[in-house]
Amino acid sequence: MQELTRAAIRNVAASSTVYARGLQLFRSGAVKGISIQRTTGQFRIGIMDSYEYTVTIDEKSDTEIVYTCNCASAIKESGACKHVVAGLFSVLKHQEHEKLKSLPTPEDRRACSVMDFFRGQEDLVQPMEVFHIEPVITVPKMLTANEGNAYLSLKCGHDLLYKV
C-alpha cells in the first residue's frame, strides 16, 4: 500500500465535511477494531457510528486507495464516506506505529514521535493560535569537522515555512 498521508485521505474523502466527520469519528474512539488479512492484504476495520459498519481497505494497490464500506452513503455518493476516512486514519496510525518501531535509536524514535504529534495537531489548529516551540539540535562531532550549513525548517500552519 502506498504510504498514507493526511493529504491523501483528504483527497479521497467525498467532501471536506465528510473528511472532518471521519476525523472526528476516529478521534472519538469509534474505531472498534482493525485487523489485517495477510492472504488478501486487506485491512478490515469496524466502525461504531449509529450502526456498526465494516470498512475494508486494500493494502496491495500502490497507486490508489481501494476501499469499501457497507453504509448507505457509500453506495449513493462518490468519494470516501466518513467511516472510510476514520478507517484510513486508523491504518495511518498503524503505519506510523510500525515506522516508529523500525527506527534504530531512541533519539530517532523520539524525534519521529514529536513530528507525529505536531502532524496530528494540524487539523485542530485554530487560526492565530500560537505555538511556542523550542527546538534542540545536536550535531554529532564528526559532522562539525568541516565547515557547512545546517538548515532547520519550522513549519507553522499549512503553508508557512521558516528556514534558519
Ligand SMILES: [Zn+2]
Ligand atoms: Zn460508510
